[in-house]
Amino acid sequence: MSQQGNKCPVNATRFKLAFFYNDDSKDGMCSKCHPCKLGIFDAVKILEAIQAGKGEQKHIAQLRRIATDVKDGGMCKKGKDHADVLTAFLNANITDLDRHINGVCTYHECKQLVRYEINPSLCTMCDKCRMVCKDIAIEGQKVVSGKTGFTPYRIRQRRCTHCGECIKVCPEGAVIIVDKDRQVEVREPIRTLVCTCDLRSKATGGVAACAIHETISADEALAGRK
Numbered sequence: 001m002s003q004q005g006n007k008c009p010v011n012a013t014r015f016k017l018a019f020f021y022n023d024d025s026k027d028g029m030c031s032k033c034h035p036c037k038l039g040i041f042d043a044v045k046i047l048e049a050i051q052a053g054k055g056e057q058k059h060i061a062q063l064r065r066i067a068t069d070v071k072d073g074g075m076c077k078k079g080k081d082h083a084d085v086l087t088a089f090l091n092a093n094i095t096d097l098d099r100h101i102n103g104v105c106t107y108h109e110c111k112q113l114v115r116y117e118i119n120p121s122l123c124t125m126c127d128k129c130r131m132v133c134k135d136i137a138i139e140g141q142k143v144v145s146g147k148t149g150f151t152p153y154r155i156r157q158r159r160c161t162h163c164g165e166c167i168k169v170c171p172e173g174a175v176i177i178v179d180k181d182r183q184v185e186v187r188e189p190i191r192t193l194v195c196t197c198d199l200r201s202k203a204t205g206g207v208a209a210c211a212i213h214e215t216i217s218a219d220e221a222l223a224g225r226k
Helices: 009-024 035-051 058-073 075-094 094-101 128-130 166-168 218-225
Strands: 114-118 175-179
Touching: 009 035, 009 075, 009 094, 035 075, 035 094, 058 075, 058 094, 075 094, 128 166, 166 175, 175 218
Parallel strands: none
Antiparallel strands: 114 175
């Protein structure tokens, strides 16, 4: 995607910094001073991590520090100008940056923060989306006149690369882009103890039973039968 096509400020800023870092022409980075070379590189990597859904609140402070270090330590105007680009982005688009850190790209440009889905109420099973999908990520069978049992198409998220070709060819606008829920930490399931002792066969005397009834008396066992 060209820089002119970037509406997302996070994506646009990363594009500008990465282009400056990798540009071999006289307009690109000269790589002679370390604050500029290392700072711009780190800024690009941080923005890439944020766009990949791995952003953290500490990244905002790190980007601000990088902008200051490149501005103060850079030896040429080009490096200082790109430090100003980063500073301007942080001052004007802090809300968008915070949304990205929380896993939401308002402009649906950051591929790792969105997913493509097919609206089943709009899908007519015309098969056009599946035919153009180079990643074989769309499943479904074209509807045949006079036959029933066909179900709407669906997208296999692990295969989808968000190329957008399916959106272009769908005549019904059934392919939509939605925010991807940020993955949360896997928590241990709540375990509930279940009584496994047989009260009827162990109703006499105090016996070791299960984790709940470590030792029960005959009266308690009989009471459990009622």
